[in-house]
Amino acid sequence: MISIKDIAKKAGVSISTVSYALNGNPKVTEETSARILKIAREMDYVPNAAARTLKSRSSKIIGVYLTDFSGAFYGEVLQGMKEVLNKRGYDLIVCSGSYSHRLLPQRMIDGAIVLDHSFASEELLQLAERGHKLVVLDRELNHPNVNQVHLDNKAGAALAVEYVIEKGHRKLYVVTGPQGSYDSKQRLQAAKQAIERNPDVVYVEIEGNFTKESGELAAKQIMKEYKEPVAVFCLNDEMAIGLYNTLVKADFRIGEQIHIIGFDNIELTQYTQPRLATIDYSKRKWGALASEQLIKLIMGVPVEHERIYVTLIEGGSVGEG
Incomplete structure (x- = not known):
């Protein structure tokens, strides 16, 4: 990899002069700066981002860590992040996996x-x-360098369960999320309460993992056990869609035989x-x-923990029990 030392040698100037030129410092004359920049381009010089970050102690890049990138959920969340960060002069990179944890240290x-x-x-x-x-x-951490911005998962799950019960349903399946998921734990706890x-x-609990495929598997169990109209609360919409599509293909009438509510x-x-x-x-x-x-x-700047509030979206997928 070409370094500023290589450029300095070819240009016949000091390393500090090359550094000043590359950073637009007025200490270097326009003529010398132009000559150094031309040599840098000819040598295909690429600035060392890590070195620049160490010097300035700022990369102007924010990382967002996601469990995975599947499903329709993440797009709007990431767009909201990007809009704010770009306005404040930051770029956003999306990370997943343990190797990317090294970006912080x-x-x-x-x-x-x-x-x-x-x-x-x-x-x-x-x-x-x-x-x-x-x-x-997606968790609660008590540290001055950590801020929490949570969904009001418990309120949303309570709204969903109360909605189907008010509709007269007396048998309720709940399709859960991944065991390690904070959102799933919060929603399940509130649903049970x-x-x-x-x-x-x-109450019947079916293990899911927030994917459409786990909703499809839940549908197969429900169809096998079906004797009379039942309600199903899926702890996210991806599972609800998987469940919904599988039931429709099997000629079950949604909102009459099986009543479904999701979340997201x-x-x-x-x-x-x-x-x-669903819960919105x-x-x-x-x-x-x-x-x-x-x-x-x-x-x-001092910050307080924040919460995103939720509302119920009624739909024909839940009829009278």
């Missing part, structure tokens, strides 16, 4: 937003202890017939607020 990014249940909380606290700034969307307040409701209000739910009932919130606002909080942390 190597200071290749200025801070991170975490929506990745596989990123251990112990590791995040160690990073925070070393001064790295973090916003977490709402059911406990209605002791005449029969992804765009696809608007096009199902009948429309899927602004995913773009969630991402935007996370970015705003992280920039405040980086700038040393």
Whole structure:
């Protein structure tokens, strides 16, 4: 790789002169600067981003850590992050996997937003202890360098369960999310609490993992056990869509025989017939607020933990019981 030392040798100037020229410093005359830049282009010189970051102590890049990139959920969240960060002069990179965790201690990014249940909380606290700034969307961490921006998962799950119970349904399946997911745990806990307040409701739990495929598997179990109309609360819309499509293909009538409600209000739910009932919130606002909080942390501005509120979207997928 070509270094500024190589450029200096060819140009017959000092390394510091090359550095000044490459950074537009007025200490170098326009004629000398132009000659150095021409040589740099001819030699295909690429600046060392890591070295620049170490010198300035700022990369102007924010990392967002996701469990995976599948499904229709992440697009709006990332768009909300990008809009805020770009306005403030930051770029965004999306990361997944343990190797990318090194970007923080190597200071290749200025801070991170975490929506990745596989990123251990112990590791995040160690990073925070070393001064790295973090916003977490999927756990509770108590540290001055960590801010929390959570969905109101419990309120949303309670709304969903109360909705189907008010419709007269007395048997309720709940399709869960991944075991390590904070959102899934919060939603499941609230769903169980709402059911406990209605002791005449029969509750059946089916393990899922927030994917359409796990919704399809849940549908097969429900069809095998089907004797009379039942309601199903899927802890996210991806599973609800998988369940929905499988039941329709098997000629079950949604909203009459099987009643479904999801969580997230992804765009696809608007096009199902009948429309899927779901829990709504602004995913773009969630991402935007996370970015705003992280920039405040980086700038040393005091921040409070934030919450994104939810609402119920009624739909024909849940009829009268």
